[in-house]
Amino acid sequence: MELTRDAFLGGRLWLHQPVRGQRAGSDAALLAAAVPAQPGERVAELGAGCGPALLALAARVPGTIGLGLEIDAELVGLANRNARENRLEGQVHFIEGDVASLPGSLAPGSFDHVLMNPPFFDAARSRISPDPARARARSARVGANAVWIDAARALLRPGGWLTMIHRMEREAELIDLLEDGFGAVRLLALRPGGLRPDRPAKRLILLARKGASGAPRRLPELVLHRSDGSYTDAVEAILRQAHPLDLGARAAGEAKEA
Numbered sequence: 270m271e272l273t274r275d276a277f278l279g280g281r282l283w284l285h286q287p288v289r290g291q292r293a294g295s296d297a298a299l300l301a302a303a304v305p306a307q308p309g310e311r312v313a314e315l316g317a318g319c320g321p322a323l324l325a326l327a328a329r330v331p332g333t334i335g336l337g338l339e340i341d342a343e344l345v346g347l348a349n350r351n352a353r354e355n356r357l358e359g360q361v362h363f364i365e366g367d368v369a370s371l372p373g374s375l376a377p378g379s380f381d382h383v384l385m386n387p388p389f390f391d392a393a394r395s396r397i398s399p400d401p402a403r404a405r406a407r408s409a410r411v412g413a414n415a416v417w418i419d420a421a422r423a424l425l426r427p428g429g430w431l432t433m434i435h436r437m438e439r440e441a442e443l444i445d446l447l448e449d450g451f452g453a454v455r456l457l458a459l460r461p462g463g464l465r466p467d468r469p470a471k472r473l474i475l476l477a478r479k480g481a482s483g484a485p486r487r488l489p490e491l492v493l494h495r496s497d498g499s500y501t502d503a504v505e506a507i508l509r510q511a512h513p514l515d516l517g518a519r520a521a522g523e524a525k526e527a
Contacts, residue, residue: 270287270343270347271287271288271289272285272286272287272288272347273285273286273288275293277293277298277321277324277325278298278325278328278329278508278509278510278511279508279509279510279511281328281511282321282324282325282328282351282355283351283354283355284319284320284321284324284351285319285347285350285351285354286319286321286347287319287344287347291318293318293319293321295493295504295508296386296434296472297318297321297322297325297386298321298322298325298507298508299434299459299472299474299504299507299508299514300322300384300386300432300433300434300474301321301322301323301325301326301329301384302325302329302507302511302512302513302514303432303434303457303474303476303513303514303516304326304382304384304430304432305382305430305432305476305513305515305516305518306326306330306333306381306382307330307333308330308331308332308333309332309333309334310333310334310381310382311333311334311335311336311379311380311381311382312326312333312334312335312336312380312381312382312383312384313335313336313337313338313375313380313382313383313384313424314335314336314337314338314383314384314385315338315368315383315384315385315387315417315420315421316338316339316340316368316385316386316387316388316417317337317338317339317344317348317363318339318341318344318348319344319347319348319351320337320347320348320349320351320352320361320363322384322386323335323337323348323361323363323384324348324351324352324355324357324361325511326384327357327360327361328355328357328511329511329513331360332360333360334360335360335361335362336361336362336363336364336375336380337361337362337363337364338363338364338365338366338368338371338372338375339363339364339365339366340365340366340367340368341365342365345363345364345365348363349362349363368416368417368420369416369420371420371423371424375424377423377424378423378424378425378426378427379424379426380424380425380426380429381425381426381429381430382425382429382430382431382432383420383421383424383425383429383430383431383432384431384432384433385417385421385431385432385433386433386434386435387413387414387417387433387435388413389435389436389439414435414439414442414443414446415446417433418431418443418446418447418451421433422449422450422451422479425479426479427479427480428478428479428480428481429478429479430476430477430478430479430518431447431451431475431476431477431478431479432474432475432476432516433474433475434472434473434474434475435472435473435475436471436472436473437458437469437470437471437472437473439473440456440473440475443473443475444456444485447475447477450479450480451477451478451479451480451481452477452478452480452481452482452483453476453477453478453481453482453483454475454476454477454483454484454485454486455475455476455477455485455486455488455516455517455518456473456474456475456485456486456487456488457473457474457475457476457488457490457491457514457516458470458472458473458487458490458491459471459472459473459474459490459491459493460490460491460492460493461492461493461494462492462493462494462495462496462501463493463494463495463496463498464496464498466492466496470490474514474516476516476517476518478518486517488516488517491503491504491514492504
């Protein structure tokens with residue numbers, strides 16, 4: 270496997286990743302920033318790849334205990350290498366496994382948070398990458414979102430949080446799937462901005478709490494780019510300075526407890 274070594278989070282992390290296939294970018298950093306984890310909490314990532322999102326979370330919130338599940342054995346080895354080289358091996362570990370058939374070592378209800386970046390594209394309707402790893406990471410079977418959400422539901426404790434990033438066009442489907450067992454849903458659209466500020470949002474970050482209730486709440490959009498193509502200050506702070514992205518989990522938790 271041909272690799273590059275790249276700076277992530279403004280150099281707070283250095284990641285080895287494949288030249289070909291799914292590579293770390295802003296989606297992973299934004300996903301990690303949106304997870305409302307606290308020190309001492311257990312976090313699982315489904316489809317962890319070479320580890321960028323879970324390692325970014327560990328770098329931002331020292332003391333979290335992270336477990337990454339990845340179906341590709343080579344990427345599992347690479348993710349654990351990245352954990353070691355960033356001195357996070359005592360905090361984060363990656364194992365091989367399939368989201369559709371969770372390993373028996375992952376006890377139900379044992380995690381405070383699950384984060385995930387499920388395959389975005391319907392394999393039946395999309396042009397699929399010729400690279401097998403990239404195709405697997407980006408292309409979903411029919412019903413795959415239900416499988417991933419079922420896995421998250423199984424792993425989370427009551428009151429635990431699911432954080433995911435997905436395509437905006439799948440919003441209604443995801444909300445429907447979350448009606449079974451989740452509530453306090455927060456939806457954050459990511460609008461590209463840039464030279465065409467009227468372009469609609471293409472990505473969505475979604476936060477949901479297991480066992481909560483209440484209608485989904487849409488938050489003000491996050492604009493990613495200025496007119497010159499550079500990141501906005503809010504996004505730059507996340508990508509370069511490891512700032513959190515607040516989707517209102519504390520307020521949702523207080524409402525549930527009340």
